[in-house]
Amino acid sequence: MTVVAMTREMGADGREVAARLADKMGTEVVHHEIIEPLADKMRVRKSHVVRLMEGKANIFERLTADHTSMSIYTAEETVKMVAEQPHGTVIRTWGATHLLRPIPHVVTVRVCSPWELRVNRMMSRLDTKDRDFAEREVRMSDEAHSAIMKRHFGVDWQDASGYDIVLNTERMSIDECVNEIMTLVKEGSFQETDESRKKYSDLSLEVRVASALRSDPTTNKFRIGVKAGAADGTVSLYSKGATDEEIDMAVPVASKLATVIWTGFRGYHKLKV
Numbered sequence: 001m002t003v004v005a006m007t008r009e010m011g012a013d014g015r016e017v018a019a020r021l022a023d024k025m026g027t028e029v030v031h032h033e034i035i036e037p038l039a040d041k042m043r044v045r046k047s048h049v050v051r052l053m054e055g056k057a058n059i060f061e062r063l064t065a066d067h068t069s070m071s072i073y074t075a076e077e078t079v080k081m082v083a084e085q086p087h088g089t090v091i092r093t094w095g096a097t098h099l100l101r102p103i104p105h106v107v108t109v110r111v112c113s114p115w116e117l118r119v120n121r122m123m124s125r126l127d128t129k130d131r132d133f134a135e136r137e138v139r140m141s142d143e144a145h146s147a148i149m150k151r152h153f154g155v156d157w158q159d160a161s162g163y164d165i166v167l168n169t170e171r172m173s174i175d176e177c178v179n180e181i182m183t184l185v186k187e188g189s190f191q192e193t194d195e196s197r198k199k200y201s202d203l204s205l206e207v208r209v210a211s212a213l214r215s216d217p218t219t220n221k222f223r224i225g226v227k228a229g230a231a232d233g234t235v236s237l238y239s240k241g242a243t244d245e246e247i248d249m250a251v252p253v254a255s256k257l258a259t260v261i262w263t264g265f266r267g268y269h270k271l272k273v
Contacts, residue, residue, distance in 0.1 A: 001192055002027075002088035002185050003106045005096040007157060010141040011118030011125075013169045014111035015092075017177045022090045024178055025185070030081050031092040069214055071152040075099055076211040079204045094145070098153045098162060103203065104196040107184045110163040111177065113170045164190075202228035209235050209254045216253045222246050226254070234259040 004021060008014020022029045078096050082089055091100075100106040113121075115138070122134040149157035160166045165184060167177045184190055205228045213219045213226070224239045224246075235258045237250060247262055254260045 001082075001086060001105065002190075003082055003100065003103070004088075004090045004109060004181060004185065005100045005106055006090065006092050006109045006111065007094075007097045007145070007163075008092070008111040009113065009118060009145075010138050011121040012111050012113040013121070013174060016174050017111050017167070017169070017181075018090050018092055020174055021178045021181055024182060025088055025090065027085060027088050027090060029090045029092060030085070069220075071095070072207070072210050072214045075207040079200075079207050083204065094148055095152060098149065098155055098157075099203075101162070101164075103200050105190055105192040105200075107165070107181065107190055108163045109181055110158075110160070110166045111169060112158075112166065113168055117170050201232075205233070205235060205258055209237075209257050212253055212257055213250060218249045219246075219253050222250060224250055228258070230261065231259075234261060236261045238262075 002025065004025075006014060006018050008017070018029045018031075074093065074095060078091065078093050078099055081093075082091060082100070097108040097110070101108045118138055119131065119134050122138055123129065123131060126134060126137075128134065145157050149155050155162055165180060167180060169177065172180070206226045209226045209228075213222065213224055222239065222242065224237050224242065227236045227238065228234065230236060235254060237254060237260060239246070242250070251260050251262060
């Protein structure tokens, strides 16, 4: 299964690169498909989720949004949708590049171009001569991406070191960008292996357990981390300030999906269920 996770700047032609890449790979682009299940889990309208992602939410929508839930549920849906594409996929959901980057068979891509070119492209797409309006749209998109990635992943989304390849569409055509990505896709280091499948399985288990803890009314306010990898089907739960009562509530919820090891704080008391 070949997976390409992409992020792009507004006006950089990243959408076109993703679409043409998916055609060449014989697969689909995953993007808007995540919005409906995410809205359902957060119990908000789809339009609310879209505006949050695009940086267009009003102050009330921003203040009432549960950003932790949004991060957890987006991770779960991203991993789920990748698994549903057995022949590979191109995924453009926010955060997918940094969520999936630890998986060796995932190629992470950033598509960018200079500010002036992006503004000019948006003026053309929007069929407007209002440069100020186009600049506001581009700036708002950039600020939303920066805030989301910083808040949920602690990274600078414009940092080239966070990607396997960065493509500048000022200097490269869409087809040239696709060819460069395909070169990486075919590289031996990006092929699926038992080890890479294990890492993906661990990530999948982590996000499913985190989602279960977040959605259960008895545990959704707890600040509990989840880490898989110790053994197949096993997760470690950890928290610096969990009480005994919170432990008693969290472990049974997580145990519905995995064998649980509770790693407390300081003395690291462990409880295996």
